Every structure is written in C-alpha cells, then in structure tokens.
Amino acid sequence: MNDEKIRELMEENARLKKENKRLRTLYKSKRVEFSKVIFAVVAIMTAGIIVFSCALIWRTGDTSTLAYLIPAVFAELASATGFYYNKAKAENKIKLMALTGTEPDAQTFETM
Numbered sequence: 673m674n675d676e677k678i679r680e681l682m683e684e685n686a687r688l689k690k691e692n693k694r695l696r697t698l699y700k701s702k703r704v705e706f707s708k709v710i711f712a713v714v715a716i717m718t719a720g721i722i723v724f725s726c727a728l729i730w731r732t733g734d735t736s737t738l739a740y741l742i743p744a745v746f747a748e749l750a751s752a753t754g755f756y757y758n759k760a761k762a763e764n765k766i767k768l769m770a771l772t773g774t775e776p777d778a779q780t781f782e783t784m
Contacts, residue, residue: 707755
C-alpha cells in the first residue's frame, strides 16, 4: 500500500512539473517591440500637444499657431502609424509563408 501511494505521488509530481513548465513558457514575459514603443510615444506626445494647444488657445484666444503645429504633429503620427502597420504586414507575410511552407524569396514575398 505504501509503495503504491509513493508511485502515485511521484506520477502526480511529474505531471505537475510538466504543467508548471508549460505555464511558465506560456506566461513568460516578453520584451515590448521597439516599433510599439515608438508608436506609443508618438501617440502620447500627439495627445499631449493637442491638450496643450487647446489650453493655450483657451488662455490666449490666439489660434494662429495651430496652422503649423497641428499638421506637423499629425504628420508625425501618420508616419509612425504607417511604419508600424507596414512592419506588421511584413511580419504577417513571413508567418503565413512559414505556415504554408513557402520559401521566402523576393518573388513569393511580393505576390503573397
């Protein structure tokens, strides 16, 4: 009876170790991609500049600076957004090629 209980506990221990290892790899913290950091910083700065501009307009009543400031800020945000989505598009193509077994070369990458 004692040997049977020990064997059951050893099997349960092995099962729990496997489960623990699986959960660790599943929830392992990943580093944030640099492109996401760039996009987040640009988006936060855009929002900050908009809030600052609105406060300054309310305080001074002068809207002349908006003609230059707002288009410049939104152009930067559009560039960051375009860069991020273009990068994600390329990464998705590579993932799809790996799933379908297609060799990534210049011809197949452009047509996919």
